[in-house]
Amino acid sequence: MNTVLLIGAGKSATVLIDYLIAQAQKKIWKVIIADANRDQVLLKTNHSPFAEAVGLDVTDDEQRSKLVQKAHVVISMMPPALHFLVAKDCVEYRKHLLTASYLDNKIKSLEEEIRHRKLLFLCEMGLDPGIDHMSAMKILDAIKAKGGHVTSFKSHCGGLVAPESDNNPWHYKISWNPRNVVLAGKAGAEYKMDGKVIHNDYKQLFAACEKVTIDGLADLAFYPNRDSLSYMPVYHLEGASTFVRTTLRYPDYCNGWNAIVQAGLTNDADSIDIHHTNFKQWSAPLLPFVNDENKSMLEFLGFFDDGIIPATAKNSADILQHLLETKLAMQEHDKDMIVMLHEIEYEQNGVQKKINSSLVVKGEDSLRTAMAKTVGLPLGIAAKLILEGAVKMKGLHIPIRKEIYEPVLSELENFGVLFKEEEK
Numbered sequence: 001m002n003t004v005l006l007i008g009a010g011k012s013a014t015v016l017i018d019y020l021i022a023q024a025q026k027k028i029w030k031v032i033i034a035d036a037n038r039d040q041v042l043l044k045t046n047h048s049p050f051a052e053a054v055g056l057d058v059t060d061d062e063q064r065s066k067l068v069q070k071a072h073v074v075i076s077m078m079p080p081a082l083h084f085l086v087a088k089d090c091v092e093y094r095k096h097l098l099t100a101s102y103l104d105n106k107i108k109s110l111e112e113e114i115r116h117r118k119l120l121f122l123c124e125m126g127l128d129p130g131i132d133h134m135s136a137m138k139i140l141d142a143i144k145a146k147g148g149h150v151t152s153f154k155s156h157c158g159g160l161v162a163p164e165s166d167n168n169p170w171h172y173k174i175s176w177n178p179r180n181v182v183l184a185g186k187a188g189a190e191y192k193m194d195g196k197v198i199h200n201d202y203k204q205l206f207a208a209c210e211k212v213t214i215d216g217l218a219d220l221a222f223y224p225n226r227d228s229l230s231y232m233p234v235y236h237l238e239g240a241s242t243f244v245r246t247t248l249r250y251p252d253y254c255n256g257w258n259a260i261v262q263a264g265l266t267n268d269a270d271s272i273d274i275h276h277t278n279f280k281q282w283s284a285p286l287l288p289f290v291n292d293e294n295k296s297m298l299e300f301l302g303f304f305d306d307g308i309i310p311a312t313a314k315n316s317a318d319i320l321q322h323l324l325e326t327k328l329a330m331q332e333h334d335k336d337m338i339v340m341l342h343e344i345e346y347e348q349n350g351v352q353k354k355i356n357s358s359l360v361v362k363g364e365d366s367l368r369t370a371m372a373k374t375v376g377l378p379l380g381i382a383a384k385l386i387l388e389g390a391v392k393m394k395g396l397h398i399p400i401r402k403e404i405y406e407p408v409l410s411e412l413e414n415f416g417v418l419f420k421e422e423e424k
Contacts, residue, residue, distance in 0.1 A: 002029045002387045005067055005095075007058060007086055008077030009035035009044055011176055012100070012126075014367055016075070016376025017044045017051070023384055024050035034058075034067055058082055065089045073098065073383045079177070083107065087121065094119060096386050098379050100126025103398055111396045120391065124398040125382055127338065127374040128157040131359070131412070132245070133398060134378075134405035135419055136342055139357055140235060141402065143346050148353070150240050152345035156212060156222050158248025159371045162335040162362050163218070169297045171250035173328050175336040175363070175371040182266055182321045184247065189224035191244035192232070200224060206258035211251065214341055214358050215420075221254045222246035234400060248339055256297035259289035260320070268317035274309045282309065282319060301327050330366035337362050338370040340419075354424045361417055377415055381408045 004020055006013065020031045031051045033041045038055035045051040058064055058078055068074055068089040073096045076086045080101040087106075090097040091113050103123040114121050124130055132155055143150060161173040174181060189200045209221035225245045232243050249257075260266060263286040272282060283303040290298060298304070301323045313319045330336065340359040345352065363369035378399070385391045385407055392403070399405055412418075 002027070003032060003071045003073075004029065004383050004387070005032045005034065005071035005074045006077065007034050007056065007064075007067075007074065009033055009037070009041045010077065011369070012372050012375040013077050014044055014369070014376070015372040016077070016380050018368070019377060019380035020383070021045060021048045021051050023380070024048075027387075029387070032067060032070060058085060061085075065093070068095055069093050071095055073386050075099070075379050075383060076101075077379075080104065090119070090121070091117065097121045098125050098382055099123045100130060100375050100379060102129060103396070108396065115395045118394045120386060120394050121396045122382055122399060122404070123396070125378050126376075127159075127371070127378075128247075128340070130378050130399060131374055131409075131417070132157055132340060132342075133400050134409055135340070135357060135359070136235065136344075137400045137402075137405055138409060139342060139344060139355060139421075140237070143344070143348075143355075144236075146348065148346040148348040150237055150344060150346045152242035152343070153235065153237055153240050154242065154244050154246070154343040155341075156220075156246045156248050156343075157338070157340040158220065158222075160220075160248065160250065160337045160339060162337040162370075165331075165334040165336075168328065169300050170253055170256060170328060172253050173330045173334060173336065174324060175330055175366075175369045176375075178321050178325050179317075181324060182317050183268065185223060185226075185261075186266065187226045189226055189228070191224045191228035192240070193242050193244065195241045197229065198224075203262060206254045206261055209249070209251065209254035212248075212341060212343075214339060214360070217339065217360070219251060220248045220339065221251040222248050223254065234398070242345075248341075252293070252297065255291075256294040259286060259291075259294050259298065262289045265316050265320055268315050270315050272309065272313060272315055272319065274311060274313055277309055279303060279305045279307050279309060279319070279323075282316070330369070332366050334366050335363045336369045336371055338374050355421060356424075357419045357421045359417065359419050373415065374417060377412060377417065378408055381411050 024031045034054040034056035035041050038053050041053035074090050075098045076083050083099050084106040094117050159175050185205045188202050205223050209223050211219045211221050228245045232238050310322050338361040342357040344355045361370040
């Protein structure tokens with residue numbers, strides 16, 4: 001019996017779990033879902049006979065390896081730093097591996113063994129990275145096929161709150177890992193604009209966010225993602241004069257978050273004496289950066305309250321994460337929204353052309369979010385394609401090949417993940 005092992009059942013795994021169970025029921029497969037919180041798994045599987053819930057300490061080598069041996073395909077939804085533990089087991093026991101995280105050097109170090117053992121490790125198979133790669137490559141391959149030459153590539157993506165659930169001054173609610181929200185942008189950004197390589201450090205990143213417009217939505221702002229340049233050869237766009245990948249937010253968010261960054265309150269390496277510090281004292285470095293536009297936002301999060309800092313907080317990032325989780329939590333009936341936009345300019349037979357390809361997906365509620373749908377479904381579809389033998393390629397990959405992106409994007413359309421394309 002074909003068996004899929006999913007490790008990690010957190011915020012982004014809910015829709016993936018639904019999909020895997022539905023496929024298992026249809027095709028008589030088995031799904032094993034392992035998480036540190038077994039009760040959370042049982043809640044999300046609704047005690048399905050096609051799903052086995054397992055409590056797992058992913059750092060326990062013996063426990064983890066026993067689970068991996070039972071599977072044909074393994075999906076890791078763990079934090080990126082823990083993927084390598086799973087990856088080593090998958091190589092050892094000859095199991096295919098899927099992740100939604102960026103391909104890092106530790107996973108790359110296994111590339112020769114992966115190829116030698118005829119395995120498929122498919123990373124960056126979520127939303128961003130993931131759907132962004134697949135949808136972009138579909139357009140880029142089509143342009144190339146008709147003799148076009150891409151001169152500018154801009155790709156924007158963001159997890160936002162849907163307009164009908166937008167009721168706070170940040171115009172934002174947390175629909176994914178809150179730690180990632182706290183530390184987003186910390187590495188700065190590197191990209192190419194009008195033929196010039198641009199380096200933005202952390203404190204520059206949110207200071208001057210540009211805007212884009214998508215039909216039916218309010219203006220959105222964007223800030224560049226870390227290393228856009230490394231994707232130029234991946235996309236075969238070394239000759240493009242502009243190449244940038246960005247994160248979308250509402251404009252007010254960038255203003256408020258810039259103040260927090262400038263004040264150093266995202267620091268995860270400082271040490272806070274919580275017994276002699278309240279929120280107001282901790283956030284004192286913020287005061288020089290408060291202005292008429294961001295004051296109500298910062299007050300909303302509780303920066304200037306006299307409240308006691310949680311005993312579990314060890315540093316500024318911990319305190320900030322607590323405030324975000326407290327004040328910007330998704331409520332039961334809230335809906336989130338995923339927005340993606342590719343702006344691609346190209347030249348064909350001496351004529352300048354532009355394609356705008358946009359995606360807007362709304363969640364059902366605070367559990368089955370648009371984030372969970374767009375991160376989880378590509379992983380589930382890829383697992384199905386592997387088990388059915390529809391994907392023959394082996395080795396270490398991200399989803400930029402037609403063999404992957406065509407069937408995955410096609411099935412995603414059945415779930416409402418559909419791009420609107422305009423050419424000028």
